[in-house]
Amino acid sequence: MSGLHLDIKDCGQCPIRHRAVCSRCEPDELETLESIKYYRTYEAGQPILWSGDHLEFVASVVTGIATLSQTMEDGRTQMVGLLLPSDFIGRPGRDSSPFDVVAVSDVTLCCFRRRPFEDLMISTPHIGNRLLEMTLDELDSAREWMLVLGRKTAREKIASLLLIVARRDASLRKNHPSDGMAFDLPLTREAMADYLGLTLETVSRQISALKKSEIIELQGKRRVIVPDLDALVAETGDDFDGGPIA
Amino acid sequence: MSGLHLDIKDCGQCPIRHRAVCSRCEPDELETLESIKYYRTYEAGQPILWSGDHLEFVASVVTGIATLSQTMEDGRTQMVGLLLPSDFIGRPGRDSSPFDVVAVSDVTLCCFRRRPFEDLMISTPHIGNRLLEMTLDELDSAREWMLVLGRKTAREKIASLLLIVARRDASLRKNHPSDGMAFDLPLTREAMADYLGLTLETVSRQISALKKSEIIELQGKRRVIVPDLDALVAETGDDFDGGPIA
DNA sequence: CGCGGGATTGACACGGGTCAAGATACGTGG
């Protein structure tokens, strides 16, 4: 256990305050939320939920990264979402998750028991409205990802993923992606393969190929440098951008 | 033009009354909706929206089938959703659609101008709640489809699609899919290919292969008979079902 | 120093894409 973080008590201090499902709440609404929330932490690699599990809570990711994925009987698995800070886990109105949720890095969740949260959604439209907005964004991202999975080549898939991670990393630092930027891949080759619908060997080969083409540089296995952002964008196959942002 | 269907005036008679975004509305709320709604029709093959278009309205599909898709510069296209009666088009809070919407059959939409509808969503929680529920369902379906696109073989993809259409067709007739059932494919081979991330040749070949394996029978090019439903399910690769329902 | 998990690289096979030639079905006009 990496310890319970009972130190984050005050929603006002919360790092995801401005983006999470609670971002629209007024002070009095926050107070209600504060009274029913609790934190849970998971170490890297731990499962958070198995597909079909009874859902006792819904939650926001506060820190860390988790993946949403499904697995077929024979072991083929497909990642269907990356959960980042401020993303929401769980589905009001249903009592089991159709997907597996796994912590990729150490993860802290801000949890609400499902029933009280569902009641709150009825009495507090700010929550429902924000959740609708977030869900619509997720749906757009999921659909954009379908193009990647269904129609892109391995090289385009890798470039698309690198660009997503680059954008996300830049936005965490509150600036824009730019030439020469560097970032760390939060995923293993295998996790990237699961996300992209490839094998880890193909991922490895295409990363090497992008390096040889000087589209990217590598420092160690995880750190990526992008000397020319437009060159990377061109490799995604998208007209100019269009790529998933989430 | 297949004519304006001004005969459907009364929401109480509406065929999608119980499933659409308005399904939770009370009589007085329906009346408000009724005052701002209008119908539009599209012939098979007509575009309904182009990606990037200014969105002047949101709408429910009343009758017919439409597709949601994206296209890359070089012409590769991926369908990202099938829109069936009661499905919702448009995104409150955004003023352009990120995807192309095309009528596959003749389509009738029940439209609401966007602004008034957005106002209504605030004053009428029943609408927002229902839309949230529908969006969450769509998101689950999209994610389930990601497994199909990313990890399934061509034969499994075809079987998955056939099963979806079979289920949907059965549910329209208000019964369950069963051995010996027959249905029409609403899509051309090319549209199926766009949905499945395949080429139309591969679609054609795999349909022929399933016929040779006696998993399906064909009457003409479009009508499909499923002698043994479990056999078809087995071809999808899913453990037992799990397949997308939407 | 040796172990072990992740990553890389190579050799080979095969599924599905590509290109091209028919087949089938259907509507249109003579």
Add this chain to the structure above:
DNA sequence: CCACGTATCTTGACCCGTGTCAATCCCGCG
């Protein structure tokens, strides 16, 4: 009623991209 044209679908031959299997490398850690 038939000839023709067009759109859709089927089938074949071939090739390339990606998967599979296996060896090796890299690097952190005990």
